[in-house]
Amino acid sequence: MKLTMKKTACFLLFLSTCLSAQNSLHNQKNDELLVTNAMVVVGVGTPAEGPYDIHIKDGKIHAISGAKDDAEIRNKEIQQLDATGTYVLPGFINMHAHTMYTRAGIDMAQPYQHYLWLASGITTVRDLGSHTEVTLKEKKQSADGDIIAPRMFVYPMIWGNHSEKELKQKITEFKKQGVDGLKFGSMDKQTFHAASKLAKEYKLPVANHVGVEDMNAWDNIEAGTTTIEHWYGVPDAALNGVQNFPPDMNYSNELHRFRYAGRLWREADLGKLDQVLDGLVEAGVAWDPTLVIYEASRDLQRAVSSPWFKDYLHPGLEKFFQPNADSHGSFFWGWTSSDEVFWKNNYQIWFKALRDFADKGGIITTGEDGGYIYQLYGFGYLRELQLHQEAGFHPLEVLKHATVNSAKVLGQGDTLGQVRIGYTADLVIVKGNPMADLSVLWPRNIKPLTGDKSTGGIEWTIKDGIPYHAPTMLKAVREMVKESRKENQINYLVD
Ligand SMILES: [Zn+2]
Numbered sequence: 431m432k433l434t435m436k437k438t439a440c441f442l443l444f445l446s447t448c449l450s451a452q453n454s455l456h457n458q459k460n461d462e463l464l465v466t467n468a469m470v471v472v473g474v475g476t477p478a479e480g481p482y483d484i485h486i487k488d489g490k491i492h493a494i495s496g497a498k499d500d501a502e503i504r505n506k507e508i509q510q511l512d513a514t515g516t517y518v519l520p521g522f523i524n525m526h527a528h529t530m531y532t533r534a535g536i537d538m539a540q541p542y543q544h545y546l547w548l549a550s551g552i553t554t555v556r557d558l559g560s561h562t563e564v565t566l567k568e569k570k571q572s573a574d575g576d577i578i579a580p581r582m583f584v585y586p587m588i589w590g591n592h593s594e595k596e597l598k599q600k601i602t603e604f605k606k607q608g609v610d611g612l613k614f615g616s617m618d619k620q621t622f623h624a625a626s627k628l629a630k631e632y633k634l635p636v637a638n639h640v641g642v643e644d645m646n647a648w649d650n651i652e653a654g655t656t657t658i659e660h661w662y663g664v665p666d667a668a669l670n671g672v673q674n675f676p677p678d679m680n681y682s683n684e685l686h687r688f689r690y691a692g693r694l695w696r697e698a699d700l701g702k703l704d705q706v707l708d709g710l711v712e713a714g715v716a717w718d719p720t721l722v723i724y725e726a727s728r729d730l731q732r733a734v735s736s737p738w739f740k741d742y743l744h745p746g747l748e749k750f751f752q753p754n755a756d757s758h759g760s761f762f763w764g765w766t767s768s769d770e771v772f773w774k775n776n777y778q779i780w781f782k783a784l785r786d787f788a789d790k791g792g793i794i795t796t797g798e799d800g801g802y803i804y805q806l807y808g809f810g811y812l813r814e815l816q817l818h819q820e821a822g823f824h825p826l827e828v829l830k831h832a833t834v835n836s837a838k839v840l841g842q843g844d845t846l847g848q849v850r851i852g853y854t855a856d857l858v859i860v861k862g863n864p865m866a867d868l869s870v871l872w873p874r875n876i877k878p879l880t881g882d883k884s885t886g887g888i889e890w891t892i893k894d895g896i897p898y899h900a901p902t903m904l905k906a907v908r909e910m911v912k913e914s915r916k917e918n919q920i921n922y923l924v925d
Pocket of ligand 1: 558
């Protein structure tokens with residue numbers, strides 16, 4: 431379709447017709463696509479530039495040109511997507527995702543999560559533990575463009591202590607299945623180092639849930655872990671002695687665990703902490719802090735009453751989030767204002783450690799850990815970006831965490847995470863300027879969080895050169911939620 435034809439159509443017909451003409455690009459595979467008139471954020475931390483036209487060919491960014499001097503390309507028979515007034519960013523990478531198919535015994539079939547992720551601008555997820563076989567199958571379907579889903583890197587989980595023989599069996603089997611990496615957690619030193627050694631032999635990167643355990647960040651430094659997830663093992667490695675737990679502390683009780691995690695950062699020796707951060711940076715260990723997954727700990731009411739729950743919270747998740755010792759992270763049966771204050775202070779020290787880590791040259795990435803502790807897929811990720819800003823990073827740096835840094839850690843720094851010629855055409859097209867206000871990334875129907883209601887919202891997420899219309903996917907999610915609520919006779923609590 432030529433621009434001239436399209437322009438005429440738009441002038442002659444009603445606006446809604448033009449919009450639907452644009453929406454018809456949803457999930458359409460074209461060999462070539464021209465995104466016109468876009469303000470471009472490359473992803474590397476440099477300011478926005480443009481307006482440019484982005485010429486996509488065979489799923490890659492083929493050319494980026496000044497919108498005024500590319501009449502030639504605009505006159506070619508290429509499908510066009512008008513991005514006037516928008517900002518175009520590299521597709522976001524969610525470094526801490528869990529693909530889920532049921533929650534609290536309630537069926538939560540795809541594409542529920544896939545749509546939420548894509549509609550939030552997430553074109554790539556690193557899956558840190560799910561149903562490995564099913565997720566590997568979906569990874570292939572996504573890569574082939576057969577399903578509407580983000581690109582997936584599958585890191586199955588090895589949890590707890592195991593003998594070397596058991597570890598070898600597990601890792602050999604995972605390697606045979608074709609996984610991209612491994613997630614470790616809750617291990618003693620022996621298991622962790624044996625598992626890390628095997629991962630190295632098999633050339634599998636490792637994401638480590640760095641808990642309050644026998645091992646801590648010093649072991650990650652020694653093993654050269656690819657990423658540490660969350661944070662606990664960092665201050666834990668900087669304690670003088672052990673944490674000052676009360677006599678009745680029971681680590682198996684999640685209320686205890688999360689309560690006293692809120693008092694961990696303040697006990698770290700700051701001199702030692704500096705050494706730990708130096709060690710992590712020197713060993714090339716990246717940090718995926720998942721700031722958002724603890725937000726309920728510092729402000730439970732905010733998390734419980736998230737404005738997107740009304741339309742988008744699946745009843746399986748709603749049930750799972752209710753306080754229950756059997757649901758991981760649903761520990762709020764005795765949460766107090768004092769706990770929230772400890773956590774608010776906890777965050778301040780954590781933020782400073784993250785900034786110091788980055789200043790020393792450490793690589794910080796972004797992940798959401800959705801499906802737990804009142805965090806919803808995609809929405810939690812966008813909130814994670816705001817928390818990185820709150821930690822003290824400039825929005826351009828936050829976007830770098832979400833794109834360039836995460837791509838690098840995935841070993842994809844040469845193909846993903848930048849709006850650059852030759853890179854995979856993974857793009858987020860947003861109606862508004864995220865550098866002025868990261869909340870423009872929220873869907874437009876989440877009114878309470880958008881200051882200017884005339885702007886905002888991700889309009890398109892492009893993955894492998896295929897455009898997906900975010901409002902169309904969100905509408906489908908609202909329908910899925912409605913249907914499942916009816917089927918399971920669970921009405922969202924605010925209704
Ligand atoms: Zn997780």
